[in-house]
Amino acid sequence: MQMKKYILKSHPVGEPKVSDFELVTEEVPALKDGEILLESVFLSVDPYMRYKASMIPQGGVMPGQVVARVADSKNAAYKKGVHVLASCGWQSHVVGDPEKMKSSFDDSKDRLTILPDMGGVSPSLALGVLGMPGITALYGLIDLTQPKAGETLVVSGAAGAVGSVVGQIGKILGMKVIGFAGADDKVAWLKDELGFDYAYNYKTTTVAKALKESAPDGVDVYFDNVGGQIAYDVMLRMKQFGRVSCCGAIASYNDLGVPSKPPLAPAVQIPIISNQLSCHGFIVTRWMNKWQEGVLQLLGYVKQGKLKYKETVTDGFEKMPNAFIELLRGANTGKAIVKA
Template sequence: MNVALNYILNRGGQVVYISSRKLSSTIESKIVKAKKYILHQHFSGLPKQSDLKLVEEKLPNLRNGEFLSEAVYLSVDPYMRAYEPRLKLGTVFIGSQIAKITDSKSKQYPIGKYVVGQFGWRSHTITSEEEAKNPELLVNVLPDFGKLSLSLGLGVLGMPGNAAYFGFLEICKPKEGETVVVSGAAGAVGSVVGQIAKIKGCNVIGIAGDDEKGKWLINELGFDHFINYKKPNLHKTLAKCAPNGVDCYFDNVGGEISSTVLSQMNLHGRVSVCGAIVGYNANRSTLPTATITQGFIAIKQLRIEGFIATRWRDRWMEGIDQNLKWISEGKLKYRETVTEGFENTFQAFVDMLQGGNVGKAVVKV
């Protein structure tokens, strides 16, 4: 997702929504020390721990209209790797979090409430009401999830859930009985897409890189077929699972996996391009190559559309409400891979990039 990044870029790489003013010389009531990860050097290939630095920052006292929040869950997502080259060195690493308001001089954001926001990888954040209005920061008081974990606000009941809900339904427009393929099928977005496709009465084929993930997709989530892309003969296996061709493809990965799926699409098939993780750890000069697909696209008259979930910002709560309803009805299941400890955020991030997660990868601070 580009929102946090745009926000940062628009302001010359300064993470201005984090208050950075100097401590006033007046008597401090409370000194809060925030821990934050700053970008120390640009990634090359798989990110290295030494690319980020964990530093401390003393936060100033709150001014009127400001609130202090303490991170409870941090999100680690593939887009962070994709957007990193555009971040300026020294800025707080991007990312959203669920945080508890622990101090406040704002009626709108009172102590005890939980917020979700693009605060970056930091433990404590001061935000003003004005800053919180910026739509790109996506600061919202967390909706009531009942007994469900707050962390779902970063997954099935947050941005990835909405990427699945809007990105699949609005672009693929699936019809009952159609065949749907989803890559990255056992991840945060893909696992939701496949289940929504089942809710819509489709035949669903999930592609992921691990047989255990495949068992979860078939046995618990109700996918019809699973294909492990790390095994040979993806083309033949897909043809067996989809003997009548593919009508909709939800693409989380790109590369040769996607070229293979595109080559087996039906006339007027629809493709929703959500992401391209096969290339995220590659440098521009060494991007993976894949079979040319324009021939299949032209002959089958495919419609291919990329999206960013925040395109549906105006309908944001519709997706969350619907996914919550499906969860309560037992139609939508979810899993999280939870890493404990703020200090382990980087490890959680690279584990996720390498397939270590099932469902949404989050860090419990």
Template sequence: MPLSSTLTRIVLAARPQGEPTADNFRLEQVPMPSPGEGQVLLRNHYLSLDPYMRGRMNAGRSYAKPVEIGEVMDGGTVSEVIESRHPDLTPGDMVLAHGGWQTHAIADGRALKRKLDAGIAPLTTALGVYGMPGFTAYVGLHEIGKPQPGETVVVAAASGPVGATVGQIARLQGARTVGIAGGERKRAYLQDELGFDVVLDHRAPDFAAQLRAACPQGIDVYFENVGGAVFDAVLPLLNDFARIPVCGLVAHYNDRALPAGPDRLPMLLSHILTRHLTVRGFIQHDFIQLYPQFLREMGGWLQEGRIKYREDQVDGLENAPAALIGLLKGENFGKVVVKL
């Protein structure tokens, strides 16, 4: 099939004020680029949508450079090499890339360090359980949570790709796992199919009481993905020397100001001090040296059926904005992948 003369992409049209809307994105067609020396031209087959993308739409300091107005939205991709000027890559190779929200991309061949093997796991898992979200779960537990057999691990946003993997790894390590999700369908999936010991619906009016009853011995590890009312219910239940890997705060990503009410920072700091808590924010790249170890262990778990996963696939690049907006509201069920 001859190569098209144009590619389709989605750029940031305007910074959101609170929740993103369709007006914050713009679909464009631009001329197809050609790879320079050491580069490759990629055809992006699948695009990952993840909560961190909301933060990249904001200006200001964060752990990564914000997307500028008019720039292609950032995102990981499963991509095919269709033209190569790098000696280690040939047309037809499938690679994990950072191709962004577009049908094609130019990449430095040196940056494409992971060729994908569908014999180990389906290619889309490189964007989920066998990629960045899975690695995030793995290192957050391995380096910060450090669950011990018999301890209680509570996971927020437990039906998402990170949370579902956290709970399953914790169980493999002998911990008791309590998942928190939104809605009966997600709750049943986590308990019946993934084997969480207890799963609670955070929308229940008596959620805090349910959580207390589910954790009679307190909480030793709380894997934070949400913040908000979920953290409010968790905080009083934390045991001495509890560990809190802070991976995300999706309940606050659209905040435009501090929440109303009294200043609760002194109370939080008092808990940290008197209960000897470890609270550490992290991103997966902080522990990138563990990536080869993760690939070996997770590859084995997937092949043995010890780790399960669920994907929420969306068809068409043009539907990516609506899918991201829905993801930030918890409307997805599993890892969101856009088929381009």
């Protein structure tokens, strides 16, 4: 049996190219006592991988989470056929001792876990609404901004894996929710299916015009997945003592590595100071101590029909780079995954 992996051939300059990644094929080694063979079933592609691609050494495996099946096992704790969530990156198969895997995978302390009962839903949701994006949305909104019923919430990148969950949680909490996305069909999805009060295509309107209509009294909470000009424009229209959860900066990721085009940002300090905003930057691993608690809360919302989701699925492990590039172009709605 052969195993495949994508390594970083060259650090991307601007938007990544397929040629920045190299597909390597190796023979699967025989299992030793205590080892398992993982076979990737679903692999995640996420915006953070863009800046990771500027940081990891050339020749390193691209990072990321996967839902994998235990294809073979010589470890009693991991029975053959069980599904696990693992941070083994862009690899079709992985062989090793599970305890060593936990400490060797990138960004993955204790991130090799047997998936719990998913309530009859696809295990792929462990990469999306019931996984890292869902936990990011849940705790990044609730723990950091302390939202209250009746307040106004703005979400950028609202049709993505994180933003779509943030907006729906806002509605569950009784907030007025306003979303910005980059296509008319995404805007329609936010309003018609997810229940956003207002949604706008930022490519065809301005933040100022949109918020004059939807938030004439100002914005209480802003969940920022984008950064750049949109973040500045929203912050200008926030109420005194508004709260900002700073999750991502996808507007600037593809400027990384371009000498003639360094990432630039408006002077966000002006609205932060003048509106006395509280801004919280975060990484989702800060909530490892209550990860499963959050997953169960999100699963409850899904079962109750309060939390809807969409997956953009690319078929074939060999298309990992293509799926990643399309994600950065905004081609996905909801969670982008690759089905191996």
